[in-house]
Amino acid sequence: MADQLNKCIQITGDPYGYLAEWKKQNNKKIICCYPMHVPEELVHAAGMLPVVAWRSNEPVTLGHSHIPPYNCGLTRSFIDDLLKDKLNFFDGVVIYRMCLQAQGLPFIIGQNVNLPYLEYLSLPAIYPGLPTRDFLIKELERFKASLEEFSGRKITAEALNQSIAVYNKNRQLLSKIYEIRRQKPGAVKARELMAIVQSSMLMPKEENNQLLEELISELEKREPASQPKIRVIVYGGLCQTPHLDILDLIEELGMEVVDDDLYVGSRYFAGDVQITEKPVEALAERYLAHTPPCPTKGDYATDWTDYIIEMADKNQAQGIISLLIKFCPPHLCYYPDIKNKLAERGIPEVLIEVEHEVISLGQARTRLQTFAEIIGGV
Amino acid sequence: MVQYKPNRLETTKLIGPMVDKHWAELRTAKERGEKVAWCSGPMFIFPYAMGMKCHFMAGYAAYCAGRGAGDQVLEIAEAEGDLIDSCSYHKLHMGMAAAVKKGIPIKEEVMLPLPDLMITGRLCPEMSHYAEGMYRRMNIRVAGVDTPPPAREEDIPAFEEFCERQIREDLIPTLEEVCGKPFDYDKLSEMLAILKKTASLRNECWEYTKHRPSPWTLWDYGVSIAPVFYLMGKPETIPYYEKLKAELAYRVENNIGAISPEEKYRIYWDGWLPWGFLGKFSRKFTNLGMVPIVGRYPWEFFPHPETIEPEPDPVKTFVKQVYSNGGLARQNLPNLALPQIHQWIDEYKIDGLVMFSSKTCRMWNLGHPDVINAVEKKNGIPGVVIEGDMVDSRMISDAQIDTRLGALMEMMEARKSRRA
Numbered sequence: 001m002a003d004q005l006n007k008c009i010q011i012t013g014d015p016y017g018y019l020a021e022w023k024k025q026n027n028k029k030i031i032c033c034y035p036m037h038v039p040e041e042l043v044h045a046a047g048m049l050p051v052v053a054w055r056s057n058e059p060v061t062l063g064h065s066h067i068p069p070y071n072c073g074l075t076r077s078f079i080d081d082l083l084k085d086k087l088n089f090f091d092g093v094v095i096y097r098m099c100l101q102a103q104g105l106p107f108i109i110g111q112n113v114n115l116p117y118l119e120y121l122s123l124p125a126i127y128p129g130l131p132t133r134d135f136l137i138k139e140l141e142r143f144k145a146s147l148e149e150f151s152g153r154k155i156t157a158e159a160l161n162q163s164i165a166v167y168n169k170n171r172q173l174l175s176k177i178y179e180i181r182r183q184k185p186g187a188v189k190a191r192e193l194m195a196i197v198q199s200s201m202l203m204p205k206e207e208n209n210q211l212l213e214e215l216i217s218e219l220e221k222r223e224p225a226s227q228p229k230i231r232v233i234v235y236g237g238l239c240q241t242p243h244l245d246i247l248d249l250i251e252e253l254g255m256e257v258v259d260d261d262l263y264v265g266s267r268y269f270a271g272d273v274q275i276t277e278k279p280v281e282a283l284a285e286r287y288l289a290h291t292p293p294c295p296t297k298g299d300y301a302t303d304w305t306d307y308i309i310e311m312a313d314k315n316q317a318q319g320i321i322s323l324l325i326k327f328c329p330p331h332l333c334y335y336p337d338i339k340n341k342l343a344e345r346g347i348p349e350v351l352i353e354v355e356h357e358v359i360s361l362g363q364a365r366t367r368l369q370t371f372a373e374i375i376g377g378v
Numbered sequence: 379m380v381q382y383k384p385n386r387l388e389t390t391k392l393i394g395p396m397v398d399k400h401w402a403e404l405r406t407a408k409e410r411g412e413k414v415a416w417c418s419g420p421m422f423i424f425p426y427a428m429g430m431k432c433h434f435m436a437g438y439a440a441y442c443a444g445r446g447a448g449d450q451v452l453e454i455a456e457a458e459g460d461l462i463d464s465c466s467y468h469k470l471h472m473g474m475a476a477a478v479k480k481g482i483p484i485k486e487e488v489m490l491p492l493p494d495l496m497i498t499g500r501l502c503p504e505m506s507h508y509a510e511g512m513y514r515r516m517n518i519r520v521a522g523v524d525t526p527p528p529a530r531e532e533d534i535p536a537f538e539e540f541c542e543r544q545i546r547e548d549l550i551p552t553l554e555e556v557c558g559k560p561f562d563y564d565k566l567s568e569m570l571a572i573l574k575k576t577a578s579l580r581n582e583c584w585e586y587t588k589h590r591p592s593p594w595t596l597w598d599y600g601v602s603i604a605p606v607f608y609l610m611g612k613p614e615t616i617p618y619y620e621k622l623k624a625e626l627a628y629r630v631e632n633n634i635g636a637i638s639p640e641e642k643y644r645i646y647w648d649g650w651l652p653w654g655f656l657g658k659f660s661r662k663f664t665n666l667g668m669v670p671i672v673g674r675y676p677w678e679f680f681p682h683p684e685t686i687e688p689e690p691d692p693v694k695t696f697v698k699q700v701y702s703n704g705g706l707a708r709q710n711l712p713n714l715a716l717p718q719i720h721q722w723i724d725e726y727k728i729d730g731l732v733m734f735s736s737k738t739c740r741m742w743n744l745g746h747p748d749v750i751n752a753v754e755k756k757n758g759i760p761g762v763v764i765e766g767d768m769v770d771s772r773m774i775s776d777a778q779i780d781t782r783l784g785a786l787m788e789m790m791e792a793r794k795s796r797r798a
Contacts, residue, residue, distance in 0.1 A: 068746075070738075100504070101740050103710075106529055106711075107529075107711060107745050122537070124524045125498075128522075130543075131544045131547055134540075298510065334510075337514045339459045
């Protein structure tokens, strides 16, 4: 396995150790950005390291004294990690109103953890019309000012454009790796790809860009799987890394993930930000119009299912796997429409619900095996 | 052991016919050629001003659950693909819409005409998810009004400006287009004037709650909420609260409490009212001598009517009721609500907290233990969390409710003994 890939796996296997060490070596502030749409470029331009929050692999214990178990794994495990002092390398946390669980977090954090910086953003529903756009730009300007105050560094348009360029490059490199997977199915395993994307969420982007460039050269040398497998798209997994066991299971059962619409996947890097004289407006534009359809954004006019179908068509996928994070209201509310539209179009789909602690792999295996047999005609 | 019993109010018996009339008029609106909107949050006042018949999301859920149709409609939603963990209010609407569209039999009184317009008063994201679903499934037009709850006082001016602009630049022009006539600002002012009067009377009724024993309970106020919310602007809401006020005044003068023989514990209630199970909760509280009298959610509805200025700018004054002069958006997050809760506990002489944690509503299930901790520290009173749901009976456990209420009673009793 390539060294670069090993590094991605190592970092994502222990983000706690990696970030603690990074802070020691670099003596810089680390800001945790709660998924999925905080414009990290602003944090980067303020000279701090933006890092995307992750779900731990430990059972939630202390966290359940503050958040009931009927909330998503990320929400519960994030609070649990904070209370267990596992995230002490964070100088601050930025959360926005993505869902009701994210909306409730700042109060709980504020009551229990003494963070030097806690920012709550109100990114609006992307309803058509100028009021939304104007409000969003003002909110991002306010966020920019708050970062300037905390970091002690003025964020100039030039600095922000430089950060945007670094981020755009990262998006392009990740896209390139996805293209390699499309061209050579089986050359990159789903769990490997997840580690690659998550490494970008944890590392300084400049360093990650260099790593990805080297990794691309290695991956290009790989050959596709010798036996053609059943081609599937996995979508969902909003906000958090799905259990890697599920991805392994999919492949073990004779299916190949040829593309994905996962957050720790193609959703993270879709859509560049334009370099303009008004970079804050460009960041707003990306949120409003240049990311995949997102059920957290109140976007009734764009159909997420159409986006998934287009991805399936483009990749000649034979089926869709819905990876639904348990207690994720935006996906829960959307799911019937996706399921029913895919059924109307005759596109096979299977639902796999994943929970933080308890995951019945036996049940998932049965469902996925049946699905593979149906779509593979075995 | 003391046997407690409720002293039922005469006035609250009048609410049933008022509410039934509202929903019956909505149900039959299309037969009269009237336009219909479905609305979440407080924005229904705008279609009302245009003479449209309009539903209110949580109000419908309360009505549907109160009529015992909740489980039936939820089952239809789940047959359509919804999962058990989705917001019950969302599911209830998707189930009812599916029943109406596909002719699946449900109780006639909880059926609604499919709307000409969906309005999202987006106090929570689920309030727009159901509109998005209706757009996707039935191509029903949506007017979106995002009303994000502020986490800091200093957010409020920008949020008010955002809310006001969405109403003026999108909602009102959409209503004009749907109805084919100019927006009726005079009617809006007239409705706000009635609301001001009704909510002022309601506030006088709230004052009686401070009396020991309290002459009415939060359950009584729960059934009386419609006149200060989705029955907003109807002239009959004023006499309702005049009668209620007179009855409460009589009780206070004669020292008649909401329960007999005596009120034992005064309770703060946090979260949704358990609309489908009000009778059950009322009986359980009464049996223990507990009287719930104040709560964050029921106190959201126009708590400062003295600040309503129906003229010259009814839109602006309404927006201020949602934010700076009101409770609707600002009490959703405990950040701004907590100082108010501390104050209520002193003002209303509260003995304990019950936090109703709705399993399918993440607006009202996060933060409860931390509110209890904060209140314990500052006010020195105990609290418990009760898990349940506002509509879904599968999530209500009698044994759990009894155990938690029993534990609360023991804690309150111990505190009282220590103070004595």
